[in-house]
Amino acid sequence: xxxxxxxxxxxxxxxxxxxxxxxxxxxxxxxxxxxxxxxxxxxxxxxxxxxxxxxxxxxxxxxxxxxxxxxxxxxxxxxxxxxxxxxxxxxxxxxxxxxxxxxxxxxxxxxxxxxxxxxxxxx
Numbered sequence: 596x597x598x599x600x601x602x603x604x605x606x607x608x609x610x611x612x613x614x615x616x617x618x619x620x621x622x623x624x625x626x627x628x629x630x631x632x633x634x635x636x637x638x639x640x641x642x643x644x645x646x647x648x649x650x651x652x653x654x655x656x657x658x659x660x661x662x663x664x665x666x667x668x669x670x671x672x673x674x675x676x677x678x679x680x681x682x683x684x685x686x687x688x689x690x691x692x693x694x695x696x697x698x699x700x701x702x703x704x705x706x707x708x709x710x711x712x713x714x715x716x717x718x
Contacts, residue, residue: 599693600620607717608716608717611681614678615675615676615689617675628647628695643659650666656700662678662679685714
């Protein structure tokens with residue numbers, strides 16, 4: 596079992612930056628690929644970013660490419676999502692997820708999920 600706890604969300608104005616953190620506990624987190632997903636009110640959960648267990652490969656949704664950066668520190672069992680140039684359309688609950696296999700943008704392939712952290716971007 597892997598337990599994931601997100602933090603770092605909040606209410607911000609458009610154009611600023613936020614960094615989300617996802618702290619993992621339980622099994623050795625460094626063996627797991629990780630991803631960030633988000634869900635806005637009335638919408639389906641969508642892929643944001645993913646990273647391999649060693650951090651060597653990443654992938655992003657087109658909507659955040661160039662603005663968001665996913666990274667991880669396996670010594671701290673933590674995955675980060677640096678979000679720059681935030682837009683009102685980035686408003687959502689952001690979820691961290693982990694899976695034993697390779698990185699993926701498909702939510703259905705992830706085994707473990709955090710409870711989410713709210714990000715609200717005002718215009």
